Amino acid sequence: MKVIRVVAAVIKAANEQGEPMIFATQRGYGDLKGGWEFPGGKIEEGETPKEALKREIMEELDTEIKVGKLIDTIEYDYPAFHLSMDCFWCEIVKGELVLKEHEAARWLTREQLGEVEWLPADVTLIEKVGDEMIQHS
Numbered sequence: 001m002k003v004i005r006v007v008a009a010v011i012k013a014a015n016e017q018g019e020p021m022i023f024a025t026q027r028g029y030g031d032l033k034g035g036w037e038f039p040g041g042k043i044e045e046g047e048t049p050k051e052a053l054k055r056e057i058m059e060e061l062d063t064e065i066k067v068g069k070l071i072d073t074i075e076y077d078y079p080a081f082h083l084s085m086d087c088f089w090c091e092i093v094k095g096e097l098v099l100k101e102h103e104a105a106r107w108l109t110r111e112q113l114g115e116v117e118w119l120p121a122d123v124t125l126i127e128k129v130g131d132e133m134i135q136h137s
């Protein structure tokens with residue numbers, strides 16, 4: 001099966017109460033349109049995962065990020081391809097997260113993680129993100 005290598009940014013910030021929140025985006029096109037995910041995309045030839053992620057977030061959200069620790073590498077079989085996705089904790093360096101390709105976006109606290117319909121590959125990641133949001137708070 002064809003393997004697609006993807007990188008995704010779990011962008012974290014604190015709300016007014018100091019609670020951690022993460023930034024989720026809704027896919028605006030394609031087979032998985034309407035599903036919620038973390039912004040990012042395919043790694044291009046010659047790029048490291050971190051370089052690819054910085055490029056994708058600039059393209060999709062007009063924002064510069066700092067890429068931190070790897071959270072997990074998700075391996076998931078979609079009907080048409082195998083997804084291998086590196087997911088990193090990220091922080092905003094500069095920019096306003098302008099939605100250039102996505103349909104919608106939400107900042108979610110740990111308690112709100114279940115309020116959106118995540119893409120199938122993201123479901124196991126969400127559990128880990130939620131656990132780490134407690135440890136980081």
Ligand SMILES: Nc1nc2c([nH]c(=O)n2[C@H]2C[C@H](O)[C@@H](COP(=O)(O)OP(=O)(O)OP(=O)(O)O)O2)c(=O)[nH]1
Nearest residue numbers: 006007008030037038039040041042083119121122
């Ligand atoms: N960015 C991102 N992609 C995800 C997540 N979960 C998940 O299954 N995917 C899948 C959806 C896509 O098939 C692939 C990401 O590649 P992409 O964003 O470049 O997708 P695309 O199909 O729109 O590609 P393209 O037309 O722009 O080349 O990974 C996620 O959390 N973030």
